[in-house]
Amino acid sequence: MTITVFVTGGAGYVGSHSAKAFANAGWNVVVYDNLSRGHRDLVKWGDLIEGDILDTDALTVALKRVKPDAVAHFAAFAYVAESMQQPEIYYRNNVRGTMSLLDAMVAAEVKQMVFSSSCATYGVSDELITEDTPQRPINPYGETKLICEKMIRDYGAAHGIRSVMLRYFNAGGCDPEGETGERHDPEPHVIPLAIKGAMDGTFTFNILGGDYDTPDGTCVRDYVHVSDLADAHWRALDYLNRGGETDVFNLGTGRGYSVMELADAVSRVAGKTVPRVIADRRPGDPPSLVASAAKAQRVLGWTPQRSDLDTILKTAWDWFQKETSRNL
Numbered sequence: 001m002t003i004t005v006f007v008t009g010g011a012g013y014v015g016s017h018s019a020k021a022f023a024n025a026g027w028n029v030v031v032y033d034n035l036s037r038g039h040r041d042l043v044k045w046g047d048l049i050e051g052d053i054l055d056t057d058a059l060t061v062a063l064k065r066v067k068p069d070a071v072a073h074f075a076a077f078a079y080v081a082e083s084m085q086q087p088e089i090y091y092r093n094n095v096r097g098t099m100s101l102l103d104a105m106v107a108a109e110v111k112q113m114v115f116s117s118s119c120a121t122y123g124v125s126d127e128l129i130t131e132d133t134p135q136r137p138i139n140p141y142g143e144t145k146l147i148c149e150k151m152i153r154d155y156g157a158a159h160g161i162r163s164v165m166l167r168y169f170n171a172g173g174c175d176p177e178g179e180t181g182e183r184h185d186p187e188p189h190v191i192p193l194a195i196k197g198a199m200d201g202t203f204t205f206n207i208l209g210g211d212y213d214t215p216d217g218t219c220v221r222d223y224v225h226v227s228d229l230a231d232a233h234w235r236a237l238d239y240l241n242r243g244g245e246t247d248v249f250n251l252g253t254g255r256g257y258s259v260m261e262l263a264d265a266v267s268r269v270a271g272k273t274v275p276r277v278i279a280d281r282r283p284g285d286p287p288s289l290v291a292s293a294a295k296a297q298r299v300l301g302w303t304p305q306r307s308d309l310d311t312i313l314k315t316a317w318d319w320f321q322k323e324t325s326r327n328l
């Protein structure tokens, strides 16, 4: 029997890569996205239903018609700095949106879900972060993801929805075949900004804070290739399809790089120096976030294949070269 996955946010960065992974597994994909931050041309592996997750009636109609085996829920706002300035849009879109989706799933009797959670739920931790590390978010974005995790568990217990919550660390890189990639406007993410520095001689890469308690004073992050994240999503759905119980997994590599090391690595991969300056810290940024993904390896059999920093940066570099020529 062919599995059908209903992908909220499938026109975005992680969602489109995951849609490709689902389709490659032979599954039917239906994307549900309001295109507020996604792109029609990145929906290539299934039909697009244009709709808002806040619209519970439209979602219910769509779910009853599609009758998916599972929902993969990516749709959200996901920028830390924006969440500090406009928490209301984060609580509305992420928390209310997820509640609306859960209500629609209950009405349409959809019983499995994979949820995009985040390392931002942990807050400050100077140790390797396991799933048991206390979750104490320090920005509204992380707070909304933590509330969603709790809501998904509570709805699940009451209504028989089994779920996997995947706490990604920093997604990076783009589809190695160049079929989809990262496109945000404005772009807040560190890898595209460092690449912009190497590509555009007039752009200076701002390193946000040089006085953190880290080896070189800049923030340390655990970068994981987006195609490896996509792979984890089909493994999570496969786990649920085989009867797996609700669970949570970190997705990272166990190795952190500072933003300064990242800028050096982009210079190396691009063969061009990234002009950079140390700017003020950004409120809401923890000094260091590095995952232990031992549990995902043990239970889901997930091992990152493309998450060495050079592969992440090379695939991103190739994508942004293509994007630049697309825009000329």
Ligand SMILES: NC(=O)c1ccc[n+]([C@@H]2O[C@H](COP(=O)([O-])OP(=O)(O)OC[C@H]3O[C@@H](n4cnc5c(N)ncnc54)[C@H](O)[C@@H]3O)[C@@H](O)[C@H]2O)c1
Pocket: 008, 009, 010, 011, 012, 013, 014, 015, 032, 033, 034, 035, 036, 037, 038, 039, 051, 052, 053, 054, 073, 074, 075, 076, 077, 078, 093, 097, 116, 117, 118, 119, 167, 168, 169, 170, 171, 172
């Ligand atoms: N990119 C990362 O490093 C990262 C890390 C941890 C967690 N996450 C989570 O992964 C998910 C995907 O992130 P991304 O980087 O691909 O973001 P993205 O902005 O590229 O994609 C989000 C998609 O959701 C859609 N969307 C947003 N609100 C919607 C709504 N109300 N109704 C319908 N569609 C809506 C957008 O149009 C977009 O296509 C998010 O839930 C994010 O919190 C991302």
